[in-house]
Amino acid sequence: MRTLFTGLFAALALTGAASAQDISLRFPVACEIGRTCFIQHYVDHIRDSGVADYRCGTMTYDGHDGTDIRVPTTGAMKAGVDVVAAADGKVLRTREGMEDVSITGRGRESVENIECGNGAVVDHGNGWQTQYCHMAKGSLSVKSGDVLKAGDKIGQIGLSGMTEFPHLHFTVRKDDKVVDPFVSGPPTKSCESRGASSLWDESLKSSLAYQPGSVLNKGFAPGPVAMGDIESGSAETNTPTTTSPALVAFIRAIGLKGGDVQILTLFDPDGKALAQNKAEPLDRDKAQVLLFSGVKQPSGGFRPGLYRAIYRVERDGKPAIEQAFGIALRP
Numbered sequence: 001m002r003t004l005f006t007g008l009f010a011a012l013a014l015t016g017a018a019s020a021q022d023i024s025l026r027f028p029v030a031c032e033i034g035r036t037c038f039i040q041h042y043v044d045h046i047r048d049s050g051v052a053d054y055r056c057g058t059m060t061y062d063g064h065d066g067t068d069i070r071v072p073t074t075g076a077m078k079a080g081v082d083v084v085a086a087a088d089g090k091v092l093r094t095r096e097g098m099e100d101v102s103i104t105g106r107g108r109e110s111v112e113n114i115e116c117g118n119g120a121v122v123d124h125g126n127g128w129q130t131q132y133c134h135m136a137k138g139s140l141s142v143k144s145g146d147v148l149k150a151g152d153k154i155g156q157i158g159l160s161g162m163t164e165f166p167h168l169h170f171t172v173r174k175d176d177k178v179v180d181p182f183v184s185g186p187p188t189k190s191c192e193s194r195g196a197s198s199l200w201d202e203s204l205k206s207s208l209a210y211q212p213g214s215v216l217n218k219g220f221a222p223g224p225v226a227m228g229d230i231e232s233g234s235a236e237t238n239t240p241t242t243t244s245p246a247l248v249a250f251i252r253a254i255g256l257k258g259g260d261v262q263i264l265t266l267f268d269p270d271g272k273a274l275a276q277n278k279a280e281p282l283d284r285d286k287a288q289v290l291l292f293s294g295v296k297q298p299s300g301g302f303r304p305g306l307y308r309a310i311y312r313v314e315r316d317g318k319p320a321i322e323q324a325f326g327i328a329l330r331p
Contacts, residue, residue: 023087023128025181025199026150028170029069029157030082033207037081038214040167040254040287041068043180054182057212058285059255065178066131070167071157072217075233077166080139081157083132085148086170089124096140100159100166108162116169117161120154127176133169134161165231172199182208213255213321215311216288220327225250225292242302242331247274248294249309253321258284261314264293269305302329 031037042053044064053060071081077100098117103110111117116133120142123129136158142148159166172179181199200208219236221229222244229235230252240247249266256262258281265276277293293309306328313321 022126023124023199024201025086025130025172026084026201027069027204027208028084028086028130028132029168030084030153031069031071033204034211034214036076037069037071038216038254039067039208039211040070040165041066042182043067043178045180054180055210055212057210058257059212066133066169066171067181068167068169069157070165070216073233073236074159074166074231077136077157077159083135083139083154083156083168085122085150085152085154086130086172087122087124087128087150089122089128089130089148091142091144091146091148092121092123092129093144094120094140094142096137098137098160100137102159102164103162104164111162115162117163118155118158119161122148122154127174129173129176131169131171131173133171134158134163134167136160182210211255213253213257213260213313215251215321215323216254217250217252218309218311218323218325219250220307220309221248221250221292221294222246223248225290227252227290230290239327240302240329242304242329244297244302246294246296247302247307247329248292249325250290250292251309251311251323252288252290253311253313254288256282256286256289256313257315258282258286259315260320262289262291263310263312263314264291265310266293266295267308267310269303269307271308274307301331304329304331 029037041064042060044051044060046052051060051062071077096118118135119133121131132154135155139156141153157166157168172181217230220240221235222240223246225235260282262279266274268274275293275295306326308326310324
């Protein structure tokens with residue numbers, strides 16, 4: 001990604017100036033963290049070789065200089081998810097007019113020097129600036145010179161610029177140097193001490209607790225599920241009934257690590273396991289993974305009642321993620 005007009009891949013420099021704590025940030029997306037939006041990537045804290053987020057995890061990539069806040073599907077994006085000012089400030093510059101098209105298949109060169117897509121830069125005084133990237137075409141509601149209050153709408157999450165999924169890329173700078181909002185001081189050698197304090201408003205710190213992987217989508221379908229069905233949102237609306245040809249539980253997870261073992265089990269209304277998919281350990285870190293488990297329709301159809309599924313991720317032999325979800329089948 002690049003800054004508006006100039007380029008965002010200038011050398012990444014995390015600064016200790018944030019320790020002054022002279023800015024407090026509200027969340028820049030009008031969403032419910034962990035339900036209607038998720039953090040896909042954090043700032044990369046290794047500036048030479050290798051990658052590490054602020055907790056020495058793998059929820060980042062080489063040179064990443066912001067926080068990526070994604071919505072679960074392109075359907076959610078099209079419904080409209082507002083991007084808002086993280087603090088009081090003045091709009092310095094904007095860009096509009098870029099199409100909402102995934103970079104997949106069209107090449108990075110198609111967005112060279114405009115990787116941020118539709119976006120805005122806001123000045124907050126005392127050397128602080130925030131940048132908002134990948135917003136939807138036609139959604140920007142601000143222009144250069146506009147004065148904003150924290151929470152004022154800037155635009156909506158989109159798919160413009162160098163991105164493969166709908167999200168907001170949010171960058172914080174102090175005196176033109178990148179600051180990780182999850183860390184109120186410079187990087188430390190001790191991962192456990194990182195994030196003890198942050199630039200986020202106090203009311204956000206619980207909901208923004210570090211998550212080394214999350215469940216992005218989950219549900220049930222009447223047959224096989226493809227990633228495109230989940231991304232569009234159609235998989236979550238095509239719900240099965242007692243007469244469906246199959247009952248399939250599906251899940252899409254993000255931020256999994258190499259070696260993680262995923263298990264998805266489907267249960268009938270009596271609590272009996274109908275099917276289980278225990279996947280092979282992941283061969284490498286994965287930005288996203290699709291897993292499903294299901295059965296064909298039995299003779300006479302499925303019994304009416306509550307069917308449940310449990311998804312579990314084991315990491316280094318210990319539970320890392322677990323979610324249960326269900327569906328009431330009716331004729």
